[in-house]
Amino acid sequence: MRDFDWRGWVQRGAALWRSSLQLRTVAITVLLSSIVVTVIAGYMSLSVGANLFDASRDQLTRSSANATLAGQQVFDAADEGLGLEDLDVMMGEAARVIESVASSTGGTRYAILRTPGQDGPRVPSDVQTQGLGSASLISQELRSVVAESTEQRTYWQSVALDQTADGSVHPGLVVGSTLDIRGTQYELYLVYDIQDTQETLVLVQQTLGLGGVALLALIGVVTFVVVRLVVGPVRLAAETSQRLAAGELEVRIPVQGDDVIATLARSFNGMATSMQQQIMRLAALSQVQQRFVSDVSHELRTPLTTIRLAGDVLYDQRDTFPPATARTAELLHTQVERFELLLADLLEMSRYDAGAVDMETEPTNLVRLVEEAIESLTSLAASKGSELRLVAPGGYFEADVDPRRIRRILQNLVSNAIDHGDGLPIVVWVDSDQDAVAIAVRDYGVGMSQAALERVFDRFWRADPSRQRTTGGTGLGLAIALEDAALHGGWLEVWSDGDNGSCFRLTIPRERGAELRSSPLELPPHDEIPSVEDAHG
Amino acid sequence: MNPRILVVDDDTALAEMIGIVLRTEGYEPFFCQDGALAYDAFKSASPDLVLLDLMLPGMDGIEICARIREESGVPIIMLTAKSDTADVVKGLESGADDYVVKPFNPKELVARVRTRLRPASDAATGTLTVGDLELDVTGHEVRRGDTKINLTPLEFELLLALAMKPEQVFTREMLLEQVWGYHYKADTRLVNVHVQRLRAKVEEDPDNPKIVMTVRGVGYRAGASA
Numbered sequence: 131m132r133d134f135d136w137r138g139w140v141q142r143g144a145a146l147w148r149s150s151l152q153l154r155t156v157a158i159t160v161l162l163s164s165i166v167v168t169v170i171a172g173y174m175s176l177s178v179g180a181n182l183f184d185a186s187r188d189q190l191t192r193s194s195a196n197a198t199l200a201g202q203q204v205f206d207a208a209d210e211g212l213g214l215e216d217l218d219v220m221m222g223e224a225a226r227v228i229e230s231v232a233s234s235t236g237g238t239r240y241a242i243l244r245t246p247g248q249d250g251p252r253v254p255s256d257v258q259t260q261g262l263g264s265a266s267l268i269s270q271e272l273r274s275v276v277a278e279s280t281e282q283r284t285y286w287q288s289v290a291l292d293q294t295a296d297g298s299v300h301p302g303l304v305v306g307s308t309l310d311i312r313g314t315q316y317e318l319y320l321v322y323d324i325q326d327t328q329e330t331l332v333l334v335q336q337t338l339g340l341g342g343v344a345l346l347a348l349i350g351v352v353t354f355v356v357v358r359l360v361v362g363p364v365r366l367a368a369e370t371s372q373r374l375a376a377g378e379l380e381v382r383i384p385v386q387g388d389d390v391i392a393t394l395a396r397s398f399n400g401m402a403t404s405m406q407q408q409i410m411r412l413a414a415l416s417q418v419q420q421r422f423v424s425d426v427s428h429e430l431r432t433p434l435t436t437i438r439l440a441g442d443v444l445y446d447q448r449d450t451f452p453p454a455t456a457r458t459a460e461l462l463h464t465q466v467e468r469f470e471l472l473l474a475d476l477l478e479m480s481r482y483d484a485g486a487v488d489m490e491t492e493p494t495n496l497v498r499l500v501e502e503a504i505e506s507l508t509s510l511a512a513s514k515g516s517e518l519r520l521v522a523p524g525g526y527f528e529a530d531v532d533p534r535r536i537r538r539i540l541q542n543l544v545s546n547a548i549d550h551g552d553g554l555p556i557v558v559w560v561d562s563d564q565d566a567v568a569i570a571v572r573d574y575g576v577g578m579s580q581a582a583l584e585r586v587f588d589r590f591w592r593a594d595p596s597r598q599r600t601t602g603g604t605g606l607g608l609a610i611a612l613e614d615a616a617l618h619g620g621w622l623e624v625w626s627d628g629d630n631g632s633c634f635r636l637t638i639p640r641e642r643g644a645e646l647r648s649s650p651l652e653l654p655p656h657d658e659i660p661s662v663e664d665a666h667g
Numbered sequence: 668m669n670p671r672i673l674v675v676d677d678d679t680a681l682a683e684m685i686g687i688v689l690r691t692e693g694y695e696p697f698f699c700q701d702g703a704l705a706y707d708a709f710k711s712a713s714p715d716l717v718l719l720d721l722m723l724p725g726m727d728g729i730e731i732c733a734r735i736r737e738e739s740g741v742p743i744i745m746l747t748a749k750s751d752t753a754d755v756v757k758g759l760e761s762g763a764d765d766y767v768v769k770p771f772n773p774k775e776l777v778a779r780v781r782t783r784l785r786p787a788s789d790a791a792t793g794t795l796t797v798g799d800l801e802l803d804v805t806g807h808e809v810r811r812g813d814t815k816i817n818l819t820p821l822e823f824e825l826l827l828a829l830a831m832k833p834e835q836v837f838t839r840e841m842l843l844e845q846v847w848g849y850h851y852k853a854d855t856r857l858v859n860v861h862v863q864r865l866r867a868k869v870e871e872d873p874d875n876p877k878i879v880m881t882v883r884g885v886g887y888r889a890g891a892s893a
Contacts, residue, residue, distance in 0.1 A: 431748045432678045435770035439684040442773045443691070470770050493884075 152357045159353040160346055167342040175335045182334075186327040187303060191284045194305035194320045197232035198284070201225075201242075201318060205311045217311070221254040224309075229259075232320050241268065245277045245308075245315040254311065259321075267291070268304055268319050276306035276317050283307070291323055300325040363391040367398055379406040420484030427477040434470060441466045468604075475606040479589070482613045489617055491642065493528035494536070496567055497560050500525075503540040504558060507548065515553030516573075518544070524562035524650065525569075530642055535614040539622070540569065542607040543634045547573035550632065561650040566620075566637050568651040574631040578624075586624055587612045611636075621646060625653045669695040670784050673714035675705045675731065676746060677723055685718065688773045694780065702726030706734050714741065716784055718776075721747045721758055729761045736762030740819030742783035746771075759860040764821045765847060782848035783821070797830045798878045798890040800869060809869065821846065822865045829879060829889040838886040862887060 146153060204224040208216075225242065232238050241258035272287045279285065284307045291302040300323050309316040366383055373381045382402060383395040445463040448456040481487050497520075504518045511518050540558075547556045552575035559570040578586065585591045590605040608622075615622035620638035633654035639646050672694050676682040679700060686696040699708035703725030709717065717735065721728035732743055745758045745766040755766055765779055795802040801810045807823055809816045818826065828845050829837060837845075839855040847857060866873045878890045 428748045431769040432681055436678070436681045436684045438770045439681075439688055439773055439776075443684075443688060446773075 152354065152361055155357045156350055156353045160350045163349045164342075164346050167345055171338045171342045175331075175338055178334050179331050182327050182331050183324075186324050187286060190303055190320075190322050190324070191286055191305055193232050194284050194286075194307060197228040197240075197320060198307040198309065198318055200231045201228040202309055205309065217254040221257055221311075225257050228318065228320070238323075239321040241319045241321070242309065243268075243273075243317045243319065245317055248314055250312075250314050267302075267321055268306070272304060272306050272319075273317065276308060276319075277315070279308060289321070291321070291325075301328050360391075363395065367394065370398070370402075374402055374405070379409060416484060420480055420486065423480035423483075424477065427473055427480070430473060434466070434473065438466050438470065472604045472606075475604045475610060478610055479606055479613075482610070487613075487617060489532040490534070491530045491532050494531050494533045495527070496525045496529055496531070496536070496562075496569065497522045499533060499536055500540060500558055500560050500569060503537055503544060507541065507544050510545065511548045511551075511556065514548050514551065516548055516551045517555040519555055519557045520560070521557060521655075522560040525560040525567050527562065529562075529567050529638070529640055531618060531638060532614075535617065536636075536638075539611040539614050539636055540571075542611045543571040543636070546607070546634075547571050547575075547632075550577075551575040554631070557655075559651055559655045561655075562640070563648075563650040564640075565644060566639050566646055566648070566650055568635060568637045568649045570633055570635040570651045570653070570655050572631065572633040572654050577628050577631050578626040579628075583624055583626055587622075619643060619646070621649070623653055669693055670715040671695045671697065671712060672716045672718060672780065673697045673699065673709060673712050674718045675699045675702070675708070675723065675728070676718070676720040677701070678720075685776070688776060689780070692777050692780075702728065702731060705731045709735055709739075716780060717741060717743045718780075719743055719745050719763070721745055721754060729757050732758060732763050733761040736819075740817070740822075742820065744779050744783065755854070756856060756860060759857065760864070762819075762864070764819070764861075765857065778848065785848075795827070795830045797826065797833070800826075800878060802827060802830055811869075816868055818865070818868060821861065822868065825861055825865055826869065826879070826889075829887060833889045833891070836882045836885050836888045841886070858887075 147157075201224045204227050205220060208220050221242065225240065228240055228242075229238065232240065239259035241256070243256045243258070267289050269287060269289075272285060275285050284305050286303055286305045289302045289304050291300045293300055303322045303324055304319055305322065306317055306319045309318050363383075370381050370383050379402070382399045385392050385395045385399065441459070441462040444451075444459040448459040451459060500520060500522070504520055508518055544556065544558065551573040554574040556574075557572045559568075559572070561568055587608050589609045592605060612622050615636055615638070618638045619642065620636060623635050623637075624632060625635070626632035635649060635651055635653045637646055637649040637651075672689055674682050674685050674689075674696050676685070676698075677700050682698050682700070686698065689696045697708065697712040697714060699705050702723035705719075705723070705726065719728050719732060723731070728745065732745070735741065735743060742765075743763045745755075745763045746769060747754060747758065747766050748769045758766060764783055767776055767779055792805050795804060799811055800816075802808075802823075803810070804827065807820070809818055809823065809826065825842065825846050828842065839858040840853075842858050843849045843853045843855065847853065862879055863873075866876050866879055869878045870876045876890070880888050880890050882888055
């Protein structure tokens with residue numbers, strides 16, 4: 131569960147990262163600045179630390195040298211004839227002088243130790259500040275370096291001072307030098323606590339750290355503001371173009387100032403205006419044209435009705451006419467019918483062209499719809515010697531479609547199949563899956579060439595002009611069928627294989643508005659004339 | 668006497684042709700070319716049926732339809748060049764019983780006219796009850812208590828069809844066949860609109876029908892007798 135959450139967060143973060151230019155810019159800027167700030171602060175901290183330590187050390191070694199000098203003077207000024215016990219007194223005196231000269235802010239401790247391995251009296255004896263763990267603080271290395279020194283100079287070593295008071299550790303410096311007491315070499319060690327220097331350094335580091343963080347925050351805020359200033363108008367432009375694309379042709383970007391963003395806004399608005407004008411002009415034009423086609427169709431209908439009535443009256447009485455007149459009446463009758471179909475198709479096409487079609491969907495059982503269509507065409511098929519068969523493994527549910535349009539597609543496909551079926555059986559498949567329902571109409575007639583396949587949905591295009599037609603198609607049938615399929619969000623596809631006939635497959639999504647990915651039926655469906663005996667026809 | 672039919676159409680050629688067809692079938696046609704005069708023509712001819720073009724100069728066919736309906740239940744069949752939803756539904760709502768879309772053939776026209784003029788089915792006589800309504804089948808009258816409710820012949824037939832088989836649920840297609848005489852798929856809006864008109868007259872609360880009940884997804888049936 132926790133793992134899942136974590137992934138969710140990562141995904142969300144990644145999505146935000148991809149989608150927000152602002153976040154990306156701010157994050158990258160802050161990251162890069164933080165690297166630079168860290169490097170600078172680190173360098174500054176190191177060099178300040180080194181400088182502070184050097185200054186402190188120089189000062190302390192100087193003070194140590196002075197103390198050594200002062201201590202040496204105490205012994206040098208002493209009377210030659212002093213007794214050995216007086217030397218101890220002198221030692222105390224010297225120690226006091228040394229302490230006063232060498233005193234520092236952190237407190238100074240000292241030790242005067244006789245260099246081991248010398249002859250002569252063991253006086254004066256060693257002195258040292260109380261509590262100075264000389265053994266641990268003053269290292270053997272330092273002692274040997276100091277002891278073997280021949281020059282009058284000081285040596286130093288950094289040490290850690292344990293604080294008995296609170297257990298903390300302070301940095302310290304041990305400075306060693308030599309004293310000559312009556313020919314005997316003594317070593318003077320001064321132990322300085324340089325905690326105050328350390329504190330200064332910490333303060334500097336803290337200041338640097340805080341300053342760095344503040345600087346980064348400032349950079350972040352500045353970047354955010356700047357990016358916002360730049361990205362804001364871009365985002366507005368993107369939103370506006372989306373609204374434009376969605377059809378709100380009158381939206382524009384407010385223009386402010388005279389900078390490059392304003393130029394962008396102005397040219398965007400210019401583009402929108404010219405697009406709007408163009409679209410309006412085209413819309414008006416298309417409306418006029420559509421109106422015209424629709425008016426023409428309607429105007430044609432009244433005289434056509436009269437012609438039709440007249441033709442039918444004559445047709446009904448053709449038995450009483452001489453043969454030539456009777457045939458004339460017949461021709462008039464059939465051609466008026468054809469004219470009427472053409473007019474209806476033209477009107478339908480003009481509606482599609484004008485985008486003035488609306489679906490009237492109702493729950494429809496597609497298998498039943500196909501059965502009805504097949505039934506209505508059975509006699510026509512029989513007249514051409516074709517048998518109509520239905521194979522319906524699926525599709526027995528109510529699909530939300532416009533039954534009028536689906537019926538029209540079916541009639542079209544089946545009558546085409548009858549026309550080109552060469553009297554062989556015609557099979558209609560119906561099947562469905564989770565997302566879609568498909569109807570395929572397969573004939574085993576002459577089929578089509580590759581060139582024909584490409585043009586088969588074109589208006590007024592005919593597969594073979596010389597071929598006799600019995601169903602009296604208008605040449606608009608497949609074009610309308612294609613539009614009908616598209617209106618349902620579906621596909622109408624064609625397959626043909628030279629002499630093995632053709633197959634048209636209609637696929638519609640089960641739910642309105644759903645996107646089609648695949649069809650429940652193959653194109654063409656399994657290529658055998660099925661021996662199913664519930665064939666219709 | 669031959670049934671009289673008033674043909675209201677501004678296209679004289681079409682009107683004349685319709686006249687020829689009707690006369691062949693034994694009807695007596697009268698003509699009117701102007702929408703504004705149609706109502707007067709209706710008054711003077713007192714026809715048994717009106718064929719009415721929807722697009723007329725002078726007065727709109729829909730308006731004429733509504734005016735005739737105000738005082739007469741005479742069958743009205745619209746001649747329309749538009750099969751578009753809005754116009755057809757408007758015509759039906761204003762009281763037309765049926766419609767024929769141009770271009771039509773003589774058989775279609777005659778079949779529509781004949782269905783509307785056929786004598787009421789004499790399958791049933793006497794009285795029937797639907798809800799709190801009483802149907803006098805022979806007298807073509809509907810009463811709620813003592814109040815007479817005026818129905819057009821079509822509305823009466825629709826109600827009668829439902830009332831005669833109170834147990835049966837009628838699909839729209841069944842009603843189209845029985846009441847309108849369509850033997851193949853036809854416009855189910857005819858049923859929807861006329862059921863609404865009927866409800867407006869017979870129901871006490873048309874939004875909550877008690878006489879003509881809707882059976883969801885199937886059709887309609889008569890309400891239970893009180």
